[in-house]
Amino acid sequence: MRKDRLRQYLQIVLAALVVVTSALATRVIWERSALSTARSTGETRAELVAQTISDTIAQNAHFPLVLALDPDVQATLAEPAPDVIDALNRKLETIEASGSPAALYVMRPDGYTLAASNWNTQGSFVGQYYGFRSYFTQAIANGEGTYFGIGVTTGRAGYFIARAVGSTQPAGVAVAKIEFDDLEAIWARAAEHIMVTDENDIIFLASRPEWKYRSLAPVDETAITRIQSTRQYAGTEIEQLRMDEHTPDGDQVWAEGLPDNGSFLRQTVHIPELGWTVNQLTDLSSVADARRDGTMIGATGSALVIAILFYLAQRQRSLAIERAARADLEQRVAERTSxxxxxxxxxxxxxxxxxxxxxxxxxxxxxxxxxxxxxxxxxxxxxxxxxxxxxxxxxxxxxxxxxxxxxxxxxxxxxxxxxxxxxxxxxxxxxxxxxxxxxxxxxxGPAEVISADRAVHKALDLVDVQLQADAITIRKSIVPAFTRGNDVRLEQVIINLVRNAIDAVQEAPEPVVEVSMHTANGRIFIEVRDHGPGFDPAILETLFDPFVTTKPSGAGLGLGLTISYEIIHEFGGTLRAANHPEGGAVLTVELVAVDEASSPSPTEVADNG
Structure with missing residues (x-):
């Protein structure tokens, strides 16, 4: 009896040692596998980011060279008459609209901007002095130059590519500005942790805004002086980003702004032609999960094997218990199935x-x-x-x-x-x-291809008599366009919006309602603006909710905008409300534009009518 008990104790101790050993071994294997997967994934992502940045710049690198060789640019620099400059402004605007650069502009040899694609915007480069920028000095000295920095006029960061106009004595400099806001937005939406640093380890592109214009390492005084002299980062004080290293080689870190209990794999890819470095931080929570799962699987697997061995050794004694347990299990399964x-x-x-x-x-x-x-x-x-x-x-x-x-x-x-x-x-x-x-x-029924401008005109015909009766001035600017939907429902939406505008200008000294329609980037925009008091900012966010109204009690149920919102939503579009900067309210209907060629034939229209 004593020997049997001692043997049982020895079996339990041996089983425990096997379970612990198996758990530790499986934990190490799973942890290494998960870390290897994370490392491979992070490396691929970092290389993809680097390639995307390089491709974005490469797609726009030809613009300055083309402008430098353009006869109109050369002629304008030679004889900068006002009409010639105006023509060049419009040409640059057309080129920029058809391409992808954020801005194109031409500078005189003295560093002042002669013409720019954004000549008619509030942040126009025309007449601005950028002679202190290194891309300009490099282009004047060497024929070409590049530079990344925050725009002095716009306050928006970008990469500048410059080419000298003329081979021997530069007559000016042609510049293209490339912005990476869309790329950063993609990183942020994908919940990526990406930093792009310059040669001074200063972060200038990042998936998190609070990381930008901070350094990964102390920046020496010479670099600080050079950055300040060129106003590369618009006078921003460069502070060091707090980053804790969790491993001796520094490949596993934590950075400020990330979860406090997190650990991240840091991988870098250098872009030699730009002198930039892509830093990819991959979340290692999956490695911790793999470590935990490996421990549990190793322990569970070895315990299962040991249990099977015990089961085989004592099968004869547990046969009756097994039969009873099987019967009980079958009963539970039947109950559960029912x-x-x-x-x-x-x-x-x-x-x-x-x-x-x-x-x-x-x-x-x-x-x-x-x-x-x-x-x-x-x-x-x-x-x-x-x-x-x-x-x-x-x-x-x-x-x-x-x-x-x-x-x-x-x-x-x-x-x-x-x-x-x-x-x-x-x-x-x-x-x-x-x-x-x-x-x-x-x-x-299903949406059809309809003439949006015709629906707007028909809606205005229906409210025209009310406009005349109330002595309200209507201003129209409508262009032909086609969309998918239902013409009568679109008419109802326009009538609702125009009638709301009529109600809004009843007390105005000069009642005016404006209806405009234009297309851009494959979308149709229909705007109805009144010259009334505008919306109360407190109800703008709930304006399209049922029973929300700005009219006096008894003048409306607050369902017109709700119905209009649902109709436009069914068409795959959006309905937005805002206060116009110059006064009054403006409601914008945005629809998907379709090709006129896809509109139904007259026979089809007659059949459907």
Whole structure:
């Protein structure tokens, strides 16, 4: 009995040693594997960042050379007449708009900017002195120059590439500025930890704004003096970024701004042609997780093997217990299966109920949109009736005079009256046609290619009588464009926005409503601006919520903008509200522009009508 107990103790101690050894070994293996994976991933990311920066600069490096060889640039530097400078400004603006540089400009030999692509903006480079910048002095001395720094005029950082105009005696310098704001935004959205440093270990590009213009190591006085003389970083005081090293070789660190309990793998890739270094910080939380998982798997695996061995050794004694446990397990599985079946049936019922609710909600939303259109027609009915009544009265007058002219045998007067009656009939027909198409209840069918400008014009035709009745001036600037959606629903949105603008200028001494439409970068922008008091800033963020209104009590339910927002959202666009800098409110509808070639044919339109 005593020997059996001693043997059991020895077996337990041996099993414990095996479990601990297996756990430690597996922990080391998994940790090294995870660290190797993190190292490979970080290295790939750092190389990709370096390549992206190099490619961005390479894509724009030809612009200064092309400008330096351009006859217009050379002629303007030779004879800088105002009209010639203006033409060069516009040419640079066109080139910059079709390319990717942030700015293109031409400098005189004395360091002053002669022409620039941003000549008509608030931060124009024209007339500014940049002779102290090293890219200018390098270009004058060596024919070309590069430089990274914060713009003196714009305050925006960028990389400058310069080329001298003329081979022997430079007549000026052509410069292209490249900005990396989009690249930094991509890093930030991807939650990357990236720093790009210059030859002085000063961070000038980073995924975190608080890292920028701080150094990874102390900067000597000579470099500080040179940076200040060229105003490279616009007078920013260079402070050292706090960074703690967790390993002797410094490859695992923590940097200020990152989680306090975190550890990060630091990997660098040098860009020799620029003298820059990309620092990639890879989160090592996955290595800690792998270390923990490896320990657990090693311990669990070895314990499982030992348990199997114990099980085999004592199988005969535990056979009865095993049978009882199996029966109990089968009973639990049956109970669990039954419970899961009931839950599954309940989920099917809930899913079907949700689908029914969504259908009812969509139907209610469609009815609410139709009610909004009818409400708008009701509010405009008096003005529309007055607009139609005038042509009817005039037509009766012309018909009465025609009866007088017939016995007199005056065909000229008769034809003139008939032409006037016809024009009045066409005018009433256009109004009633817009009313019929606008009042028609639209279904929730698929979006079609529609003429956005035509929908805007039709909407303005419907509110024109109200504008005339209220003596409101309407200013229009509309360009042709096509989008995907529903023309009647787009008309309703424009009518809602214009009617809101009409309400906003009722008390204005000179009521004016502006409707403009333009396209840019594959998007359509429709803006409705009033010259009223503007929005209260306190409700701007909740303006599109249901039952939020700026009108007096009883003047509206606060659903018009909510319905308009949902309609534009269904079209794949956005609806924004803001206060105009010069006063009044402005609401902007942004839609996706499509090619006119994809619009339906007249036959298709007739079939759909």
């Amino acid at each position: 419970a899961l079946r009931e839950v599954n049936d309940t989920l099917h019922v809930e899913v079907e109920e949700r689908r029914r609710t969504e259908r009812e909600l969509r139907s209610a939303q469609n009815d609410l949109i139709q009610a909004g259109k009818l409400a708008a027609l009701g509010q405009m009915s008096a003005a529309i009736a007055h607009e139609i009544n005038q042509p009817l009265t005039a037509m009766r007058t012309y018909i009465a005079t025609t009866r007088v002219f017939v016995p007199l045998g005056d065909p000229g007067a008769i034809l003139d009256n008939l032409e006037k009656v016809d024009n009045l009939a066409v005018r009433m027909g256009r109004i009633t046609s817009h009313l019929k198409s606008f009042a028609r209840k639209e279904g929730m």
